[in-house]
Amino acid sequence: MTTKRAVDITVKVNGKEHFAAVEPRLLLVHFIREHLALTGTHIGCDTTNCGACTVLLDGRAVKSCTLFTVQADGRELRTIEGVGNSSALHPLQEGFKEKHGLQCGFCTPGMIMSACALLEKKPHPTEEDIRWGISGNLCRCTGYQNIVKAVQYAAEKMSASASQA
Amino acid sequence: MLAKTLPEIGGMGHPIKRKEDLRFIQGKGNYIDDVQLPGMIYGHMVRSPYAHARITAIRTEEAKKLPGVLAVITGEDLAKANLAWMPTLFHDKQMVLATGKVLFQSQEVAFVVAEDRYTAADAADLVEIDYEELPVLIDPHKSQDSDAPILREDREEKSNLIFHWEVGDRAATDQAMKSAPVTAKVNAFFPRCHPAPLETCGCVIDFNSATGKLTAWITSQAPHAHRTVFALVAGLPEQNIRVISPDIGGGFGNKVPVYPGYVCAAVAALTVGRPVKWIETRSENLQSTGFARDYHMEAELAADKEGRLKALRVKTLADHGAFNAAAQPTKFPAGLFSICTGSYDFSSAFCEVDGVYTNKAPGGIAYRCSFRVTEAAYLIERAMDVLAQELKLDPVELRRKNFIPPEKFPYSSPLGWSYDSGNYQGALDLALERIGYNDLRKEQAEKRERGELMGIGISSFTEIVGAGPSHTFDILGLKMFDSAELRVHPTGKAIMRMGTKSQGQGHETTYAQIVAQELGIPAADVAIEEGDTDTAPYGLGTYASRSTPTSGAAAALAARKVREKARKIAAHLLEVSEEDLEWEPGKFSVKGAPGKSKTIQEIAFAAYTNFPQGMEPGLEAVHYYDPPNLTFPFGTYIAVVDIDKGTGEVKVRRFVAVDDCGNIINPMIVEGQVHGGLTEGLAIAFMQEISYDESGNIQGGTFMDYLVPTAVETPHWETGHTCTPSPHHPFGAKGVGESPNVGSPAAFVNAVVDALSHLGVKHIDMPLSPWKIWQILKDKGVTQ
Ligand code: FES
Ligand code: FES
Numbered sequence: 001m002t003t004k005r006a007v008d009i010t011v012k013v014n015g016k017e018h019f020a021a022v023e024p025r026l027l028l029v030h031f032i033r034e035h036l037a038l039t040g041t042h043i044g045c046d047t048t049n050c051g052a053c054t055v056l057l058d059g060r061a062v063k064s065c066t067l068f069t070v071q072a073d074g075r076e077l078r079t080i081e082g083v084g085n086s087s088a089l090h091p092l093q094e095g096f097k098e099k100h101g102l103q104c105g106f107c108t109p110g111m112i113m114s115a116c117a118l119l120e121k122k123p124h125p126t127e128e129d130i131r132w133g134i135s136g137n138l139c140r141c142t143g144y145q146n147i148v149k150a151v152q153y154a155a156e157k158m159s160a161s162a163s164q165a
Numbered sequence: 166m167l168a169k170t171l172p173e174i175g176g177m178g179h180p181i182k183r184k185e186d187l188r189f190i191q192g193k194g195n196y197i198d199d200v201q202l203p204g205m206i207y208g209h210m211v212r213s214p215y216a217h218a219r220i221t222a223i224r225t226e227e228a229k230k231l232p233g234v235l236a237v238i239t240g241e242d243l244a245k246a247n248l249a250w251m252p253t254l255f256h257d258k259q260m261v262l263a264t265g266k267v268l269f270q271s272q273e274v275a276f277v278v279a280e281d282r283y284t285a286a287d288a289a290d291l292v293e294i295d296y297e298e299l300p301v302l303i304d305p306h307k308s309q310d311s312d313a314p315i316l317r318e319d320r321e322e323k324s325n326l327i328f329h330w331e332v333g334d335r336a337a338t339d340q341a342m343k344s345a346p347v348t349a350k351v352n353a354f355f356p357r358c359h360p361a362p363l364e365t366c367g368c369v370i371d372f373n374s375a376t377g378k379l380t381a382w383i384t385s386q387a388p389h390a391h392r393t394v395f396a397l398v399a400g401l402p403e404q405n406i407r408v409i410s411p412d413i414g415g416g417f418g419n420k421v422p423v424y425p426g427y428v429c430a431a432v433a434a435l436t437v438g439r440p441v442k443w444i445e446t447r448s449e450n451l452q453s454t455g456f457a458r459d460y461h462m463e464a465e466l467a468a469d470k471e472g473r474l475k476a477l478r479v480k481t482l483a484d485h486g487a488f489n490a491a492a493q494p495t496k497f498p499a500g501l502f503s504i505c506t507g508s509y510d511f512s513s514a515f516c517e518v519d520g521v522y523t524n525k526a527p528g529g530i531a532y533r534c535s536f537r538v539t540e541a542a543y544l545i546e547r548a549m550d551v552l553a554q555e556l557k558l559d560p561v562e563l564r565r566k567n568f569i570p571p572e573k574f575p576y577s578s579p580l581g582w583s584y585d586s587g588n589y590q591g592a593l594d595l596a597l598e599r600i601g602y603n604d605l606r607k608e609q610a611e612k613r614e615r616g617e618l619m620g621i622g623i624s625s626f627t628e629i630v631g632a633g634p635s636h637t638f639d640i641l642g643l644k645m646f647d648s649a650e651l652r653v654h655p656t657g658k659a660i661m662r663m664g665t666k667s668q669g670q671g672h673e674t675t676y677a678q679i680v681a682q683e684l685g686i687p688a689a690d691v692a693i694e695e696g697d698t699d700t701a702p703y704g705l706g707t708y709a710s711r712s713t714p715t716s717g718a719a720a721a722l723a724a725r726k727v728r729e730k731a732r733k734i735a736a737h738l739l740e741v742s743e744e745d746l747e748w749e750p751g752k753f754s755v756k757g758a759p760g761k762s763k764t765i766q767e768i769a770f771a772a773y774t775n776f777p778q779g780m781e782p783g784l785e786a787v788h789y790y791d792p793p794n795l796t797f798p799f800g801t802y803i804a805v806v807d808i809d810k811g812t813g814e815v816k817v818r819r820f821v822a823v824d825d826c827g828n829i830i831n832p833m834i835v836e837g838q839v840h841g842g843l844t845e846g847l848a849i850a851f852m853q854e855i856s857y858d859e860s861g862n863i864q865g866g867t868f869m870d871y872l873v874p875t876a877v878e879t880p881h882w883e884t885g886h887t888c889t890p891s892p893h894h895p896f897g898a899k900g901v902g903e904s905p906n907v908g909s910p911a912a913f914v915n916a917v918v919d920a921l922s923h924l925g926v927k928h929i930d931m932p933l934s935p936w937k938i939w940q941i942l943k944d945k946g947v948t949q
Contacts, residue, residue, distance in 0.1 A: 023283070025283070026283075033198070038192070039192070040194075042196070042363075042364070043198065044363045045446075046448055049868035049869065049873075050447070052363060079192070080192035081191070081192050084191070086187060093190040097183070100183065100833050100837045102189055102190065102669075103415075103670070103841060104364070104412075104415040104668055105185070105190075106415060106669075107363050108189050108192075109192040112190070131876040131877050132876075132877060134875075135876055136875075137876075138363060138868075139363065139876075140361060140415045140841070141837075142837060142840060143837075143841045143842075143879055144876040144879050145840050145879075145881060145882055148876065
């Protein structure tokens with residue numbers, strides 16, 4: 001039954017510290033979407049299958065529908081809103097647009113977050129790596145082929161700028 | 166082919182990048198659950214655990230006592246306002262909240278409204294309902310048995326039969342069947358499946374008691390139709406209803422019907438006096454909203470010894486669940502299923518369909534499909550392979566022999582359609598060449614020698630899309646035309662509003678390209694708006710691949726009206742007569758004096774600043790397009806599969822899809838549509854099914870057991886095109902979104918059956934799960 005006792009938490013989201021008092025059972029995805037109004041993180045299922053809710057928790061891709069907000073206490077979150085913006089798109093965002101890696105766009109933020117985590121670990125992924133890397137994210141529209149190309153585009157662009165640096 | 170504009174104009178045929186993407190890649194889309202209003206409260210549905218049961222009591226007191234709960238609405242409450250039932254989109258009615266009894270598991274029984282979603286869900290658990298179980302009817306084949314329970318006590322006819330429908334010449338077909346030297350028969354079940362767009366359905370409904378205006382944000386593929394249904398059901402004046410369809414996270418037909426949750430949210434908004442949000446969970450989506458298919462089909466083909474087709478006879482049992490909530494044109498209880506003669510020239514055909522009620526979720530919606538064309542294409546393409554096997558003919562040969570030849574178009578089919586254009590042989594040839602058919606057959610023969618299982622499956626499907634024309638097609642009496650309203654601003658930029666609604670198809674880009682093609686205004690300068698019934702012209706929405714054939718045509722014709730007015734203004738500005746002007750995309754020039762010209766932007770400015778005396782100012786046009794006929798896209802798909810003998814697992818090694826959808830607006834978007842549709846076809850062929858146990862419990866009601874392929878299971882798709890424009894469409898387009906979903910299931914199944922045909926396998930029903938295949942292999946002694 002409802003226990004409305006609130007728990008104080010501190011969490012860094014997209015580089016900014018947030019303090020909040022939350023119900024212990026509040027799902028992280030609802031905290032992100034409704035308390036922080038960061039609605040780019042989506043909800044597509046109730047069984048941890050779809051990955052539309054994927055965010056980075058201390059750099060690791062996690063499904064935010066399957067974590068309580070209190071589990072993020074003292075940790076660092078990154079959501080799609082912290083990835084890039086119109087004047088400075090992240091190579092992955094650019095890749096999705098260039099390679100037609102999205103249609104309805106509902107899976108896209110989660111896909112981008114998973115791909116972020118993948119490229120962090122594997123800057124030069126094979127097609128196989130990419131397919132496995134996004135296998136926790138479902139897309140009903142694209143058939144994945146152009147998502148794979150989008151991630152390849154980003155990987156190339158990121159490694160080119162890394163080697164220039 | 167159409168004249169190609171410069172890339173910076175971005176007219177038809179340019180693979181320009183999508184305009185809508187910029188917001189989606191930043192997480193700035195505005196989907197239904199992102200709509201947030203001050204004072205908004207949440208609804209949660211209480212659902213039936215039983216498939217068929219009488220409701221003897223509903224106790225809501227405990228739920229209402231929970232702090233934060235604002236209302237609990239039951240069917241009895243709705244009955245007082247005459248809202249316990251609502252019309253379906255196919256001339257049946259459906260319970261909004263159950264009164265008396267429930268008819269399927271997961272049916273809507275009560276609606277709880279609370280300050281936040283967690284409290285609403287808690288309170289839903291506190292609603293106590295007493296049920297008395299009733300005998301359950303799950304197998305549609307038993308629906309007409311004398312001891313079958315009659316499900317719909319509300320209907321006058323005490324029968325589970327919804328309709329019997331037939332088309333074609335029964336006598337001639339029977340005769341041809343009897344006298345034919347060769348016949349082949351297949352019983353093919355197309356399982357119940359679900360569109361499962363990644364975003365579920367939902368709404369936010371706000372009623373302003375001061376103005377009397379109801380604003381409804383709904384995940385709607387057909388916002389205008391929904392507005393009219395709301396007006397008719399709720400008795401509200403239509404001008405006081407505004408339906409806004411925000412960004413939609415995929416639809417595929419799932420978001421065409423009106424669902425009980427929308428009505429409950431509206432009632433709650435009116436009674437509580439605050440905006441109400443209702444978003445279904447994934448499981449609720451799969452278990453209670455518009456399913457598709459569930460067709461038990463039988464096809465018989467008659468042919469001569471050489472394999473020349475004579476006749477087709479089809480008998481189908483359609484399982485509609487508890488209510489007939491198919492979204493189908495009125496005259497077509499089985500939709501366009503009579504396209505089942507496919508790409509082939511038959512002299513006679515007959516098709517009959519019985520629709521029945523069972524204790525299952527209602528639906529029968531057109532899932533990425535023009536009203537049952539998917540079932541039809543699957544059936545004929547499967548039957549062709551069965552006949553080929555019977556005749557020991559290569560399936561390619563059999564198809565070649567029987568295609569409707571290009572010179573026979575427009576072609577009148579024995580079941581009453583007039584196909585606009587086609588070149589089936591051309592698409593087949595290209596697909597064979599791309600896949601390397603002959604080499605694959607050689608490889609297959611060698612593999613068979615070694616005991617390895619490999620199959621090649623072909624599907625040369627014909628589609629039927631783009632409903633209207635209005636004389637034949639309507640939904641609930643609303644004629645199936647569609648619309649565009651184009652306004653060119655003084656600076657030469659434009660906005661166009663449409664009667665359709667994108668759910669990922671990229672309308673903001675493709676419609677702008679049509680304007681670019683017709684007027685030479687860069688696509689980047691044309692804003693497209695859809696989905697707000699207060700601003701958009703009336704239309705029937707986006708499904709059944711109808712946007713390009715209908716609204717796309719309307720866009721072109723509205724643009725041509727603007728061009729005609731622009732011509733008059735240009736003549737005035739250049740001081741010549743209209744006949745002295747010639748048009749090229751973006752400008753009018755004086756014939757023979759190339760330097761003397763006016764750009765469309767200059768003309769637009771003049772339309773507001775310097776128009777001829779007596780002319781109506783402004784530069785805009787509206788067009789409501791009523792298509793003269795449907796369009797008939799087609800294609801050939803070829804799948805190559807390898808089967809693991811140990812596990813029964815099927816691997817799709819290659820897949821070539823050659824589509825012919827006439828002239829193409831944006832090749833990049835078309836290719837994306839094809840990839841997506843093929844992936845949905847793959848899912849249907851190999852992994853998805855919603856089935857029910859004998860007590861009526863749903864199996865396949867969550868993403869744990871209703872499988873969506875991931876990037877790992879999805880093969881690499883190879884695409885190609887031939888181009889046979891539609892002769893009656895303003896720019897020769899046909900529509901493509903559903904083709905891959907319509908054409909591919911048969912290619913997959915044909916490939917798997919082909920791999921096993923030497924073992925005597927003639928047909929296997931989808932989904933072709935490893936377990937099912939492994940059992941067959943075991944049966945045939947191929948594996949232990
Ligand atoms: S919402 Fe589907 S995995 Fe989180
Ligand atoms: S783009 Fe629609 S779900 Fe991926």
